Amino acid sequence: MGKITNDELKKHNSKESCWVKIHGKVYDVTEFLPEHPGGQNIILKYSGKDATEEFDPIHPPDTLDKYLAPKFHLGEFDESSVSAADRQAEADAAAEAAANVSPEELERLENLKAIPRLEECYNLFDFEHIASKVMKNAAWAYYSSGADDEITLRENHAAFHRVWFRPRILIDVAKIDLSTSMFGTKVQMPFYVTATALGKLGHPEGEVNLTKASHTNGVIQMIPTLASCSFDEIVDAAQPGQTQWFQLYVNSDREVTRKIVCHAADRGVKVLCITVDAPQLGRREKDMRSKYVPPATDDDDTGATVQKGAEVDHSQGSARAISTFIDPALSWKDIPWFQKVIKDHGKPMKLVLKGVQRVEDVLLAIKYGLDGVILSNHGGRQLEFARPAIEVLAETMEVLDRNNLRNRIEVYIDGGIRRGTDIIKALCLGAKGVGIGRPFLYAMSCYGVDGVNHAMNLIRDELEMNMRLIGANKIEDLDRSMVDVRSVDQHSNVPSDHLTSIVYEGLNPPPFRRSKL
Numbered sequence: 043m044g045k046i047t048n049d050e051l052k053k054h055n056s057k058e059s060c061w062v063k064i065h066g067k068v069y070d071v072t073e074f075l076p077e078h079p080g081g082q083n084i085i086l087k088y089s090g091k092d093a094t095e096e097f098d099p100i101h102p103p104d105t106l107d108k109y110l111a112p113k114f115h116l117g118e119f120d121e122s123s124v125s126a127a128d129r130q131a132e133a134d135a136a137a138e139a140a141a142n143v144s145p146e147e148l149e150r151l152e153n154l155k156a157i158p159r160l161e162e163c164y165n166l167f168d169f170e171h172i173a174s175k176v177m178k179n180a181a182w183a184y185y186s187s188g189a190d191d192e193i194t195l196r197e198n199h200a201a202f203h204r205v206w207f208r209p210r211i212l213i214d215v216a217k218i219d220l221s222t223s224m225f226g227t228k229v230q231m232p233f234y235v236t237a238t239a240l241g242k243l244g245h246p247e248g249e250v251n252l253t254k255a256s257h258t259n260g261v262i263q264m265i266p267t268l269a270s271c272s273f274d275e276i277v278d279a280a281q282p283g284q285t286q287w288f289q290l291y292v293n294s295d296r297e298v299t300r301k302i303v304c305h306a307a308d309r310g311v312k313v314l315c316i317t318v319d320a321p322q323l324g325r326r327e328k329d330m331r332s333k334y335v336p337p338a339t340d341d342d343d344t345g346a347t348v349q350k351g352a353e354v355d356h357s358q359g360s361a362r363a364i365s366t367f368i369d370p371a372l373s374w375k376d377i378p379w380f381q382k383v384i385k386d387h388g389k390p391m392k393l394v395l396k397g398v399q400r401v402e403d404v405l406l407a408i409k410y411g412l413d414g415v416i417l418s419n420h421g422g423r424q425l426e427f428a429r430p431a432i433e434v435l436a437e438t439m440e441v442l443d444r445n446n447l448r449n450r451i452e453v454y455i456d457g458g459i460r461r462g463t464d465i466i467k468a469l470c471l472g473a474k475g476v477g478i479g480r481p482f483l484y485a486m487s488c489y490g491v492d493g494v495n496h497a498m499n500l501i502r503d504e505l506e507m508n509m510r511l512i513g514a515n516k517i518e519d520l521d522r523s524m525v526d527v528r529s530v531d532q533h534s535n536v537p538s539d540h541l542t543s544i545v546y547e548g549l550n551p552p553p554f555r556r557s558k559l
């Protein structure tokens with residue numbers, strides 16, 4: 043095929059035939075549309091057009107080569123085919139967009155200019171608050187959202203309020219050592235940076251910020267499959283000797299997965315964490331709302347689509363994500379396959395399940411010879427009413443201890459960890475360490491790598507002080523006797539169901555009969 047002209051590109055502007063131009067090349071993404079993990083609407087918005095600006099900031103450079111079959115790489119775009127009128131139309135559209143900045147966006151830009159000094163952030167919640175005021179709407183919605191009514195999202199942190207301390211006194215706590223080990227790697231603090239997709243939504247350098255801060259603070263970074271930087275960029279940004287783990291979404295095409303796993307091992311990844319709580323991506327309505335694209339013309343905007351039912355687009359919602367990127371058929375039967383792939387490749391990696399949610403599955407993981415489990419509900423983004431990890435941890439460790447199994451597997455938790463005390467509670471209950479997600483994304487989005495370093499310093503300070511206050515010099519001193527967990531599984535005080543509250547019209551008792559005169 044010769045170079046593709048602008049007129050040709052413009053013709054393929056629908057669901058039936060969707061071409062996009064990215065970095066001067068044209069791609070046919072028609073068949074890929076339903077597969078797109080970000081939903082098809084967002085690509086359709088750019089069908090027949092240049093999508094580089096939208097694509098670039100969040101997708102790794104190798105995305106199209108990796109996931110779009112060569113037959114859909116149609117060829118070079120013919121820049122000389124763009125007429126003066128087309129160029130003018132593009133310039134006019136850009137000028138119109140610039141002139142139509144929404145009041146919310148103007149306020150955000152003002153907030154950015156007046157952002158608090160970094161040293162004014164005293165805790166991880168401060169970053170979240172600032173992020174909500176300065177991040178672009180789509181990015182904030184993607185990072186902050188949770189499934190359905192966001193009950194699990196909020197319960198994740200709230201559950202820590204049901205665990206209280208039983209401190210020891212008169213212990214010499216002049217020196218505090220926060221270091222510990224995770225799968226044999228010595229770390230300076232008992233947390234790791236968990237895997238969160240799309241780092242470049244928050245900051246142009248994306249996940250690399252987290253790599254740098256992890257090194258500075260002596261903690262481990264878990265690299266996500268769906269990072270915005272390429273896997274190699276993130277590994278290249280690590281310093282010699284820095285340990286990284288890799289979070290894996292298992293592709294339906296096991297050959298794709300095998301290659302990813304072997305490449306991770308070749309690049310020195312020490313732990314492979316298979317995500318098992320996302321056979322389909324959860325429905326995150328805040329995120330969906332931020333991505334909603336209104337009908338193209340005013341004529342369409344008559345409410346008629348409401349009547350059409352079947353034609354309403356579901357690509358952002360529940361139907362969007364049964365895709366080859368995350369195989370819903372993944373099962374326990376696949377575990378020996380992973381173990382064999384790692385063994386045959388000859389570069390040892392620990393195998394861990396991320397997203398385990400009940401003790402029965404921890405016992406199965408032990409039976410299958412897994413090295414670790416991460417008790418997690420994906421930060422409340424998947425199954426609504428999944429229990430918070432701290433509660434599952436209490437349940438799990440009791441059973442493991444009763445059956446003398448504690449040394450058979452390393453147990454981690456993530457979700458809602460915002461305070462040093464949250465971490466200490468988890469360690470008292472037997473977690474080897476904890477993962478922290480959103481707080482580092484928010485710190486990075488607001489202040490780049492300095493923000494992440496500051497966030498980690500705050501956690502260090504909180505940990506050190508609270509270790510002293512409960513009478514523990516080192517991580518091994520923490521044990522179950524130092525927490526009161528009697529009410530950890532009492533769900534009497536769950537976060538309020540906000541949507542129900544605002545739509546609910548209360549019942550009224552019968553009115554009194556009064557004269558209308």
Ligand code: HEM
Nearest residue numbers: 062071079080084085093096097105106109180184239268
């Ligand atoms: C062809 C042109 C493409 C365009 C214009 C495009 C654009 C976008 C946009 C705007 C988002 C949403 C970001 C947000 O949540 O605000 C997104 C998400 C995403 N895209 Fe693409 N994309 C394209 C192709 C691809 C390809 C080929 C892949 C290959 C895997 C891909 C993978 C993803 C992933 C993993 C997400 C994140 C989904 C999530 O977790 O919600 N995209 N894309």
Ligand SMILES: Cc1cc2nc3c(=O)[nH]c(=O)nc-3n(C[C@H](O)[C@H](O)[C@H](O)COP(=O)(O)O)c2cc1C
Nearest residue numbers: 185236237238239317420421456457458478479480
């Ligand atoms: C924006 C965002 C993206 C995420 N992306 C992934 C992912 O790609 N794979 C995965 O296994 N978990 C993902 N997670 C879940 C995190 O690894 C972790 O379980 C969760 O964020 C912990 O909760 P926290 O954010 O309250 O600390 C994501 C979480 C967030 C907030």
